[in-house]
Amino acid sequence: MNWEYAPAPESRAIANLKPNYQMFVDGQFVDGGGEPLKSINPATEEVLAEVATANAEDVDRAVKAARRAYDKVWGKMPGAERAKYIFRIARMIAERSRELAVLESLDNGKPIKESRDSDVPIAAAHFFYHAGWADKLDYAGYGPDPKPLGVAGQVIPWNFPLLMAAWKLAPALACGNTVVLKPAETTPLTALVLAEIIRDADLPPGVVNILPGAGDVGATLTTHPGIDKVAFTGSTEVGKLIQRSLAGTGRKLTLELGGKAANIVFDDAPLDQAVEGIVNGIFFNQGHVCCAGSRLLVQESVADEVLEKLRHRVSTLRVGDPLDKNTDVGAINSAEQLAKIRELSASGEEEGAERWTSPCPLPDKGFFFAPTVFSQVSQSMRIAREEIFGPVLSVLTFRTPDEAVAKANNTPYGLSAGIWTDKGSRILWMANKMRAGVVWANTFNRFDPTAPFGGYQESGFGREGGRAGLEAYLDV
Amino acid sequence: MSDRLAVAKTYKLYLGGKFPRSESGRTYQVRDSRGTFLANAAQASRKDVRDAVVAARKAFGGWSGATAYNRGQVLYRVAELLEGRREQFIAEVAASEGGQAKRAQAVVDAAIDRWVWYAGWTDKIATVLGAANPVAGPYFSFSVPEPTGVVGICAPQSSSLLGLVSVLAPVIASGNTAVLLTSQDRPLPAITLSEVLATSDVPGGVVNILTGRTAELAPWLAAHADVNALDLTGAPKDTIADLEEAAAGTVKRVLAVRGNEPDWTKQPDVSRLRRFLETKTVWHPMGV
Known part of the structure; x- marks a missing residue:
């Protein structure tokens, strides 16, 4: 019998890729006043499609459309009616899930097994969950009859393009707000298919407007005087700029920013299981995850054993064609991001960390980076402090639980943390000590619309998901 | 009537559980609502603000780690x-805010009752704001509110006791520690509160109270990297934008009150508690 590897690619045709995509404003697909951008497939560097972008007048037009829709229709619509629209969107995402998954993998570079099993189903789940809130806001704990804010300006990143759109749109709409959303420059396509779904669901024109573009469009949107609320997911650097630009405006702001999560492995942890969790924590989505477990803290007594098992496991990860159902690690989203990952990895070597890179084969073209593990990392190194946002793990060690806590919390971020141990009381003690918004114990990278997600400190403020997430879109 | 000369009090800062003078050596005159001299208060400096933040950070672990019941x-x-x-509070509120004695009495009574109201919240916040999350998978997931950390407070300028209690109590009830800038011109009730706190069981450093010029001190608080959140209720209106801008440097949570000072006699809701809380979500697999 021949056990050689055979590719199992998903068909690219399923994506229904079009040569041109337009912006979605006031219920219509229209051309933009900005220079059209070319969205490329990061796995092949080929142009996928040309996409219209907004200029300042387009932003203004979209904000005005959102305001009209808020004043005339959406803001005063009974919650039960809003709910039905949002349920429709959830169902239609599920119906077009295969198309969305393939398109997402093409545009973003993430493996099809992730877009198919995580991004798209969780996006649908977010709409489904929040739809049910629309007529139950009285029970959300913010007092009787909480009011929406008005028009929300939302800016989302490129790492989970459709999912982030869902995280932003679903609670905003459920609470009765209208939205102008800017998808990321390098990954606008699935948000524009979502716009088709929103149109097909018969949402009143102007309730949702989607404007592709670069950072300048985001800045124009978030500082537009017609906006009542700003929600941003992205880097801490840009988050600070936005918070600064909104100073004194009284506009409600929520930020979901960067992270440098500690994934802490104790000597009593089931190590094989922990290794799977470490791999999932840092190599899921090529490490393009704000809550990635990018700092492995391993107890000294098992450090060698964990590292050996980890290297062995990581060397089996298949890096390559995102559309291949066997692919574990896909393409880095852009040349710019790849350069950043390379630069930070080089700094790790320069600062004296020991670099190990998976010997896996890499495709000849496209933006790929082999999974990399740095050991002998100290806390002062850049690779232990800065968010790499790529498939690069920094390994540090500790001796006592107190030392693990001190090292884990030694960061201005505070988005997530992981704990691996067999001891229940230690899990709860550690979870309590972590200054982070999400703590995964004996698991990692779990997301659910019912479970609030968001950061402490410089990882941002506000929550997405659960009852806590509604606060971001209510005037409370 | 006695012809005895009263012992005049030296008013100081309250910092890390102690009563130091300002390291700057500065004081300023506090006058009553009619302009009569009441006392010299310490005029805190940038260094005092920084010392207070250090004290508040040091106290955070113990206070946030104490049981809610405690x-x-x-x-x-x-x-x-x-x-x-x-x-004493009635006399100081009357002197600071003017008005009739009856009003000062009502204000002090309301302030004490407000403190009791927040004291009763400590062990209910997690029940009311936390959640068991019914996630779609074999996991137990729960969310709990946790204190944000060190909170810098600009106390209300007008309401020298009721307003002060209404901003301070919700911050510390949930386990935060505080660096509080008092009402600039009406600091006496806050100073007396610091004496109350010093003789209570509130650990030193949990509340640090600085008198002085709000507009001088607030920017240092707003820009301090070890302050996690700001309550700008009593910040001068024309400085709020600058303070918010400084706060963005370390992504601080900011509560700014625009417009007039709130009506503190109104029964509060949980919103001031909520503003200085983080939500932590914990996941664990379920299985045999």
């Missing part, structure tokens, strides 16, 4: 002590 008891005990100083 925090509730400690804060209720503060109310008992406030009650014992009722006459």
Whole structure:
């Protein structure tokens, strides 16, 4: 019998890729006043499609459309009616899930097994969950009859393009707000298919407007005087700029920013299981995850054993064609991001960390980076402090639980943390000590619309998901 | 009538559980609502602000780690002590804010009752704001509110006691520690509160109280990297934008009150508690 590897690619045709995509404003697909951008497939560097972008007048037009829709229709619509629209969107995402998954993998570079099993189903789940809130806001704990804010300006990143759109749109709409959303420059396509779904669901024109573009469009949107609320997911650097630009405006702001999560492995942890969790924590989505477990803290007594098992496991990860159902690690989203990952990895070597890179084969073209593990990392190194946002793990060690806590919390971020141990009381003690918004114990990278997600400190403020997430879109 | 000369009091800062003068050596005159001299108060400096932040950070682990029941008891005990100083507070509120004695009495009573109200919240916040998350998978997931950390407070300028209590109590009830800038021109009730706190079971450093020029001190608080959140209720209106801009440097949570000072006699809701809380979500697999 021949056990050689055979590719199992998903068909690219399923994506229904079009040569041109337009912006979605006031219920219509229209051309933009900005220079059209070319969205490329990061796995092949080929142009996928040309996409219209907004200029300042387009932003203004979209904000005005959102305001009209808020004043005339959406803001005063009974919650039960809003709910039905949002349920429709959830169902239609599920119906077009295969198309969305393939398109997402093409545009973003993430493996099809992730877009198919995580991004798209969780996006649908977010709409489904929040739809049910629309007529139950009285029970959300913010007092009787909480009011929406008005028009929300939302800016989302490129790492989970459709999912982030869902995280932003679903609670905003459920609470009765209208939205102008800017998808990321390098990954606008699935948000524009979502716009088709929103149109097909018969949402009143102007309730949702989607404007592709670069950072300048985001800045124009978030500082537009017609906006009542700003929600941003992205880097801490840009988050600070936005918070600064909104100073004194009284506009409600929520930020979901960067992270440098500690994934802490104790000597009593089931190590094989922990290794799977470490791999999932840092190599899921090529490490393009704000809550990635990018700092492995391993107890000294098992450090060698964990590292050996980890290297062995990581060397089996298949890096390559995102559309291949066997692919574990896909393409880095852009040349710019790849350069950043390379630069930070080089700094790790320069600062004296020991670099190990998976010997896996890499495709000849496209933006790929082999999974990399740095050991002998100290806390002062850049690779232990800065968010790499790529498939690069920094390994540090500790001796006592107190030392693990001190090292884990030694960061201005505070988005997530992981704990691996067999001891229940230690899990709860550690979870309590972590200054982070999400703590995964004996698991990692779990997301659910019912479970609030968001950061402490410089990882941002506000929550997405659960009852806590509604606060971001209510005037409370 | 006695012809005895009263012992005049030296008013100081309250920092890390102690009563130092400002390291700057500066003082400023506090006058009553009619302009009559009341006292010299310490005029805190940038260094005092930084020392206060250090004290607040040092106290955070113990205070946030105390059981909610313990925090509730400690804060209720503060109310008992406030009650014992009722006459002094009435005199100081009347002197600071003017108006009739009856009004000052009502303000002090409301302030003590407000403190009791927040003391009772400590062990209910997690029940009301936390959640068991019904996630779609074999995991147990729960969310709990946790204190944000060190909170810098600009106390209200007008309401020298009721407003002060209404901003301070919700911050510390949930386990935060505080660096509080008092009302600039009406600091005496805050100074007396610091004496109450010092003789209560609230650990030193949990509340640090600085008198001085709000517009001079607030920017240092707003820009300090070890302050996690700001309550700008009493910040001068024309400085709020600058303070918010400085706060963005370390992504601080900011509560700014635009427009007039709130009506503190209104029964509060949980919103001030919520503003200085983080939500932590914990996941664990379920299985055999």
